[in-house]
Amino acid sequence: MSEAGGNAGAAHNQASSAVRLTAIRIRLNGSAVADDVPPRLSLADFLRERRNLTGTHLGCEHGVCGACTVLVDGEPARSCLMLACACDEREVETIEGFAGDPVIDALRRTFHQHHALQCGYCTPAMLITARDLILRQRAGSAREIRDGLAGNICRCTGYTNIVTAIAEAARELRRGAANAQ
Amino acid sequence: MKAPAVDYVRPGSLAEAIDLLAKSQDEARVIAGGQSLVAMMNLRVAVPRLLIDIARLPELTAVADDTEAVTLGACVTHAAIEDARIADPSRGLMPKVASGLAYRAIRNRGTIGGSLALSDPAAEWPGVLTALDAEAMLCGPTGRRSLKCAEFTTGIFETRLGPDEIVESIRIRKLSPEARWGYVKLCRKSGEFASALAVVVCDRALGYWRVVLGAANGAPLVLESASRVVSEGAMGQLQEAVRDDLDRAADRHFDEFQLNLHTVVAMRAAQQALS
Incomplete structure (x- = not known):
C-alpha cells in the first residue's frame, strides 16, 4: 500500500515513500483478529473500513465529540485517537459486541422508552459511555x-431524554441487584 | 481528517526508546496515550515520520511509594490517578484534578507524563505539579537528570525536555496530614481546557505555601506575593497581592477579562485551602 507523505517535505517522501505495515493481533468483540495495518490507520477506520463494524461513528476526529467511543481493554476510549497498531494485543469491544450484556440491554430498553435519540448518530457511543457510568457508579x-456525558455530543435531543433514560436504567439495575441479594 | 503517513515502533525498553529517538534526528515523536498527539496528527498540526510507542513500557507505568514521596511513572493514566488506584501523595488534590480533566475516555488513555511533556498552557498537570513542587525525571542518551516541574515548562508548548530525552517519572513529595489545598478550574463545559485555573497548596508542617495559575498564556505562573499572603493567612490582603503578581506578569499580556478570571480563581482556590 502506497502512502504519500502528506504535508511533509520532499526529502521525507523520498526517505519513506513506502511506510511499513504493522502486524496486529487484537481480540475484537470476543474473536481473535489479525491484520496488517498502515500505522496511521485509526482504530475507528480499522473497525469501520476493515471489519465493517459501522456502529462506531466518526464525528470530529479529534477527540471532542465522543461518537467513536469503544471499549479498549474494557475501558471507554476514543477510537479516532487510537492508532490501530497501538491496539496490538489489546481487547476491543464495539457496539456490535454487547449481545446479552445486562447493562446495555437495560439502556437499549430505556433509550427506546424515553425516546433518547433522534438521528441516532451519537447513540452507540452514548450507550457505551452510559454503561461505563453505571458500572463505575457515576449515574x-x-x-x-x-x-x-460531557464528552459525548448530541446535536438533536438536548440531552434531557438521554439523561432520563440513563437514570432509569441505573435505577432498574440497582433494583435488580438489590432483589438478587 | 486522517493522520499523515508515519512509521511506528514499539520498543521493549526505555533504553531502546531513547536510542531510537536519538537516531531519528528530530523526525520521531514519542507517543504514550496519544490523546493530544493523534488529534494533532489528525489535524495535520503534527507530522512526525516515526512514532515511538512507550505506553506499555514497564519502567514508565511503575509507581514507587516511599516515606517522603510518590514517584509516578510517566505513563500513569489520568484515570488511574482519578480512581486512586495508585498512591496519592497529594491528599486528594491529584484525584480531584484528574476527575475534571477532559473526559473519561480520554483519561483512560492520556498520561501525566505526556501532559507535562506537551505542556499545553491550558492543561492541568503542569500547574498542579508546579504547585506541588514536583520533580520530573528526564532520561536521555547520556543518562538521567531531574528538574523541578516549575522549571520544566518554559512557555506555550515549550519545555526544557531535550529532543532526545523522554520524561521517565514524576516525583511528588507527600503532603503532611495538616496540608490543605484549593483547586479551581473555570471552563464553560465539564472537561474542556481551562479558561483559568488556580492551585493553592498550604502545608504548614513542611513550611510550604504556593499559589499557581494555569492557563496563563505561558508556563504556569507562580504568584509570589499571593503565596506569601497565604502563608501569613492574611486573606484581607490577598486580592491586592494577586493583582500585584498579575501586574508583574506584564509579559503574559492578559486582557481585562483574563485578569478578572485569574483573580477570581486564585481567590476561590485560596479560600478553599484556608477555610
Whole structure:
C-alpha cells in the first residue's frame, strides 16, 4: 500500500515513500483478529473500513465529540485517537459486541422508552459511555450523569431524554441487584 | 481528517526508546496515550515520520511509594490517578484534578507524563505539579537528570525536555496530614481546557505555601506575593497581592477579562485551602 507523505517535505517522501505495515493481533468483540495495518490507520477506520463494524461513528476526529467511543481493554476510549497498531494485543469491544450484556440491554430498553435519540448518530457511543457510568457508579443523579456525558455530543435531543433514560436504567439495575441479594 | 503517513515502533525498553529517538534526528515523536498527539496528527498540526510507542513500557507505568514521596511513572493514566488506584501523595488534590480533566475516555488513555511533556498552557498537570513542587525525571542518551516541574515548562508548548530525552517519572513529595489545598478550574463545559485555573497548596508542617495559575498564556505562573499572603493567612490582603503578581506578569499580556478570571480563581482556590 502506497502512502504519500502528506504535508511533509520532499526529502521525507523520498526517505519513506513506502511506510511499513504493522502486524496486529487484537481480540475484537470476543474473536481473535489479525491484520496488517498502515500505522496511521485509526482504530475507528480499522473497525469501520476493515471489519465493517459501522456502529462506531466518526464525528470530529479529534477527540471532542465522543461518537467513536469503544471499549479498549474494557475501558471507554476514543477510537479516532487510537492508532490501530497501538491496539496490538489489546481487547476491543464495539457496539456490535454487547449481545446479552445486562447493562446495555437495560439502556437499549430505556433509550427506546424515553425516546433518547433522534438521528441516532451519537447513540452507540452514548450507550457505551452510559454503561461505563453505571458500572463505575457515576449515574446516581442527573447532574452526575450530565457531567459524565460531557464528552459525548448530541446535536438533536438536548440531552434531557438521554439523561432520563440513563437514570432509569441505573435505577432498574440497582433494583435488580438489590432483589438478587 | 486522517493522520499523515508515519512509521511506528514499539520498543521493549526505555533504553531502546531513547536510542531510537536519538537516531531519528528530530523526525520521531514519542507517543504514550496519544490523546493530544493523534488529534494533532489528525489535524495535520503534527507530522512526525516515526512514532515511538512507550505506553506499555514497564519502567514508565511503575509507581514507587516511599516515606517522603510518590514517584509516578510517566505513563500513569489520568484515570488511574482519578480512581486512586495508585498512591496519592497529594491528599486528594491529584484525584480531584484528574476527575475534571477532559473526559473519561480520554483519561483512560492520556498520561501525566505526556501532559507535562506537551505542556499545553491550558492543561492541568503542569500547574498542579508546579504547585506541588514536583520533580520530573528526564532520561536521555547520556543518562538521567531531574528538574523541578516549575522549571520544566518554559512557555506555550515549550519545555526544557531535550529532543532526545523522554520524561521517565514524576516525583511528588507527600503532603503532611495538616496540608490543605484549593483547586479551581473555570471552563464553560465539564472537561474542556481551562479558561483559568488556580492551585493553592498550604502545608504548614513542611513550611510550604504556593499559589499557581494555569492557563496563563505561558508556563504556569507562580504568584509570589499571593503565596506569601497565604502563608501569613492574611486573606484581607490577598486580592491586592494577586493583582500585584498579575501586574508583574506584564509579559503574559492578559486582557481585562483574563485578569478578572485569574483573580477570581486564585481567590476561590485560596479560600478553599484556608477555610
